[in-house]
Amino acid sequence: MSSSRLLSPLLLLSFSLLLQLALATPPLFHICSSSENFTLNSPYDTNLNKLMSYLYSKTPITGFGSGSLGVSPNKAYGLALCRGDVQRTDCQACVAEAETEIKKRCQYNKGAIIWYDYCLLKYSNVDFFGNIDDQNKFALYNVQNVSDPVYFNKKTKELLGNLAEEAYVSSKMYSAGEMMIGESKKLYGLVQCTRDLSSVDCKKCIDGAIDKLPSCCDGKQGGRVVGGSCNVRYEIYPFVNT
Numbered sequence: 001m002s003s004s005r006l007l008s009p010l011l012l013l014s015f016s017l018l019l020q021l022a023l024a025t026p027p028l029f030h031i032c033s034s035s036e037n038f039t040l041n042s043p044y045d046t047n048l049n050k051l052m053s054y055l056y057s058k059t060p061i062t063g064f065g066s067g068s069l070g071v072s073p074n075k076a077y078g079l080a081l082c083r084g085d086v087q088r089t090d091c092q093a094c095v096a097e098a099e100t101e102i103k104k105r106c107q108y109n110k111g112a113i114i115w116y117d118y119c120l121l122k123y124s125n126v127d128f129f130g131n132i133d134d135q136n137k138f139a140l141y142n143v144q145n146v147s148d149p150v151y152f153n154k155k156t157k158e159l160l161g162n163l164a165e166e167a168y169v170s171s172k173m174y175s176a177g178e179m180m181i182g183e184s185k186k187l188y189g190l191v192q193c194t195r196d197l198s199s200v201d202c203k204k205c206i207d208g209a210i211d212k213l214p215s216c217c218d219g220k221q222g223g224r225v226v227g228g229s230c231n232v233r234y235e236i237y238p239f240v241n242t
């Protein structure tokens with residue numbers, strides 16, 4: 001998908017090969033979210049490294065992992081989420097790459113988040129579990145326009161709204177699906193939340209992301225609003241694994 005970014009405050013492959021593939025895939029975006037830094041080999045650094053190792057091993061089992069380690073003021077909180085259609089080996093490869101890359105891009109920063117197509121990784125020295133992340137957010141869109149934006153936008157909101165109703169009551173807080181637009185074309189969509197949220201907050205987060213689509217992706221053939229707690233995406237081509 002040809003894309004631009006808008007910041008808003010608003011199969012069987014060996015693991016080594018999968019990791020190589022992940023290494024060749026740049027992240028969608030990242031944010032160094034804390035104003036505080038830590039030093040090498042400090043208590044926070046030690047806690048964070050152990051937490052990252054835990055998330056690497058824990059996340060691929062169910063597609064989501066979260067945890068905290070240490071005692072304040074050196075306590076580290078973190079989570080990792082893989083897209084709901086991603087296989088375990090791909091998930092683990094993505095989390096491994098995310099950990100490596102975020103350490104380069106936000107070196108010694110006490111809070112950071114990084115997104116890939118297949119996963120996100122987030123950590124902080126502040127407890128963020130259970131709260132909708134409205135600060136870390138961005139959008140991507142296809143530069144191509146549709147011929148009938150009013151109709152297309154309506155169908156997009158309908159599809160994503162239906163998926164939201166499925167996702168927030170699902171154990172994976174994820175749903176993907178498709179819808180006919182016109183006689184021969186299809187629209188594809190996906191919504192997902194991090195599983196530290198309550199069902200109510202998941203729905204609230206997704207609805208908020210859908211509401212942001214007109215400001216970034218009005219009449220575009222594809223778009224997504226991606227945040228630290230949820231994301232929504234639509235395309236005119238299939239993009240999830242089946």
